[in-house]
Amino acid sequence: MSYLEKEIGQALKKLHIRSTKLQSSELATLIHALTRKFFKSESDILDRVELFEKSTEHNPDFWKEIQHRIIKKNLILLVLDSTYSAWTVSNSQDIADILGETIGYPFWVADSELTFLVHLDDHDCVIGHKVACGNCAL
Secondary structure, three states, X not given: OOHHHHHHHHHHHHHOOXXXXXXXXXXXXXXXXXXHHHEOOOOOOXXXXXXXXXXXXXXXXXXXXXXXXXXXEEEEEEEEOOOEEEEEEEEHHHHHHHHHHOOOOOEXXXXXXXXXXXXXXXXXXXXXXXXXXXXXXX
């Protein structure tokens, strides 16, 4: 188990957030679907450089604002340390709570219908797919 997977798992338990952890086969399917839809080519990695039609902003406080910036239900939080890990949660308030309880790290957020994709990198750059964020303030 990777350190982020463990830390996020502990935060979910401590905060009593209902979630489902994606299994490796579900995660592989998700990443392929995301790259097929939002990236220049389908892949088994989420490479922000390969995103097409993206908008960007520098915002070190995005993780604190996420519940006001993404107004969607049934979200997926993805992280990468030694491997990818992902959880489904009810809403962006859950994600804000998780991020507030854990150390800073890059992450991806999408909804279960894959209508948007947002990434916060390790330089506080928020990268989002333009078309996707109809209910996002990106």
